Amino acid sequence: MNTTRRQFTLLAAGASIALVTPARATPEKMKLAVDAFTGGKPVKEGRVKFDISLLVENGNSVPLSVLVDSPMTKDNHVTRIGIFNEKNPLPDVAIFNLTPRSGRAQVATRMRLNDTQFITAIAEMSDGTYFSAKSEVIVTMPACVEE
């Protein structure tokens, strides 16, 4: 596992390539991803509670949880929760499929964040309506990166 001078040079070259890699989501690309999720239907703010830290220590692992206000009955429940971002290489993060057997519309996971940005959670209801919440996350850069 020793890094030779040549490997180090290659790594450094790789790192600078990574910095100029153009592939990146944008708020516009995120909107396309959201439209694909909702079928272009309107999204209202509210009913979704987003729990994510404003300031994170490392963008490689950012804990988040989403709780949607819903009775979770057969006739009235959350069917899907989608998470989207505007600055990672891809706008999609995850889609969670819920059922009335979920009991509560609550999920938690950990995500990667390329940079300080807004994260959006959208809940799809069984009646075909959509609700959302948005949260800004500030990512601090670790001081000593290895690779």
Next chain:
Amino acid sequence: MNRLACLVVVIGMALPAFAQDARKSGFDYMGPDTQAMQKDDLANPGMLSVLEGETLWNTPTGKAQKSCAACHGDATQSMKGVAARYPAMDDKTQSAIDLAGRIIQCRVERQEAPAPQREGRELLSLSAFVGRQSRDMPISPPQDAKLAATRAQGAALYSARMGQLNFSCAQCHDDNAGGHLGAAPIPQAHPNGYPLYRLEWQSLGSLQRRFRNCMSGMRAEPFAAGSTEAIALEAFLMERAAGMKLETPAVRP
């Protein structure tokens, strides 16, 4: 005047006895999310390696077709406190050996298996599993006079300026501990949670990987894993952290 000087001296001498231990684990510098991740065994990704290490511990291997458990039995008993005592003196070679080195030695000499790679998954998982058995126990470096030279070498390395940036470990981790490098807090560099899951690595890694990380940051040539220098620095840091509790597998940003 003299009396005042005397008083100052007396206070100065008495303070260490009253002063609380000023040493802080890297855990104390972390945000609540990362602390919560370490504290919950079902959310701590380091526990995946402990789980894998447990399987390896019980699996016969090598020409001897012996498992670790075949000699050492129940690790929760036999390995309790072991990680807190390394690096130790190896009687056979009369040199200091770290815990990973001891595991390699067992693999090769007693199980007659190929030597596991430093920083490889097998060695890290076994180290994490063995280390986990000492969690919450105080670091207890062996009272072995033969280790004095190794510790002295480690202390010298800790204070030595290295690399193109001409920094020493002590300049960051003693003189500026509690400050920041960029946005990241500078911890006191206590080795009390290794092997640990570092979010930056997205995996488990050893203390010696952490050395490599710091040293490449200083633009110095990193110590080879398992080298005399790396083990000496580890022995010095363990002595410096004596009495602090082990957190293996810790989580760090």
Next chain:
Amino acid sequence: MARALINVPAKSKRGEIIEIKTLMSHPMETGFRPGMDGQLIPRDIIEKFVCTYNGEVVFSAQLHPAITANPFISFTTIATESGTLVFSWTDNKGETQVQTASIQVE
């Protein structure tokens, strides 16, 4: 030898909403990172996660490269009857890893 940590409450009451936590050992290699040779490391991610409860799907998820290495997913379900929960993680090459947990409902 990928393995998962799964937390299902040992005992639950009928009708109770229980929280299930899963942590899967997986690199979640994004496909966007260059390796030692400067070439991109191929994508290797879990794409689909499914939980069935006595054969019925109660929760599933689609994951993208933005999910962390060693993916953590937590969700809830109603404890209906004693039985088996089956968890499966499928990667982008179509390989599936399965782990089960039993549930006791009183």
